[in-house]
Amino acid sequence: MFQTSILASGSKGNSILVRSRDTGIILDAGISMKRIWEAFDALELPRSLVKAVIVSHEHSDHTRSAGALCRSLKVPLFISPDTYAYCSHRMGRVDERLVYFEAGVDFMVGDILVQPFRSSHDAVDSCNFTFAHDDRKLGVAIDLGYFTKLTLLKLSEVNTLVLESNHDLQMLMDGPYDWNLKKRVKSEHGHLSNEQAVGLLSQVLHPGLQNLILAHLSETNNHPDLARNVMSNYLQSIRSDIRLLLADQYCHTPLIDI
Ligand SMILES: [Zn+2]
Ligand SMILES: [Zn+2]
DSSP, X not given: OXXXXXXXXXXTOOEEEEEESSXXXXXXXXXXXXXXXXXXXXXXXXXXXXXXXEOOOSOHHHHTTXXXXXXXHTOOEEEOHHHHHHHGGGTOSOGGGEEEOOTTOOXXXXXXXXXXXXXXXXXXXXXXXEEEETTEEEEEEOSOSSOOHHHXXXXXXXXXXXXXXXXXXXXXXXXXXXXXXXXXXXSTTSOOBHHHHHHHHHHHOOTTOOEEEEEOOOTTTOOHHHHHHHHHHHHHHTTOOOEEEXXXXXXXXXXXXX
């Protein structure tokens, strides 16, 4: 068994559960602990499943309850040293739970292999991830302004992909953000647009890729129907039968078999 649920995703908070039969990992805890447990209850999962919390980068939409979660569950917090230096003041006491990881160096949590790799984003040491168990692989690429050869290489064999589809470029440019923030979002260190998500997907598509979950949608600069249409138009044009889902800011996805 190898499953994922996007507990929440968007500019206001992100959290992703990855689980084998006995090992659960929470990647990012940018929503309240209460909301994480509400999702667990709805999915009928025990809290004791969680064996680790991993933080991808220091932005508060990824770190909000990470420290509290590790203390309450008495599980390790996997984080890079530079990321921790930037957000330790928001974590509370986690010293005895800290486990440092490094981009490019794989590690195990229970029976799940975690592969962090660097992403282009305006954070001190931002990472994207793959998770492998048995012969199945999950890729998570959210919070990236640009994709590199490394991104494509790492995501080239995943069976399920959680992919950022943050904004519609026209909505961003016409929208209420000030010019500096617009520039940041669309820069190489910001977030992927709907079209860029199609560009990335088109380069990692292979017959083994079965589920695509669009994530980190902006509530201000995107609309779920728009993100879905841009991607599904592309998928139809190449006659792909990949299953397309959307993550939501306020509601978790069902458990998806990776
Ligand atoms: Zn971020
Ligand atoms: Zn984010």
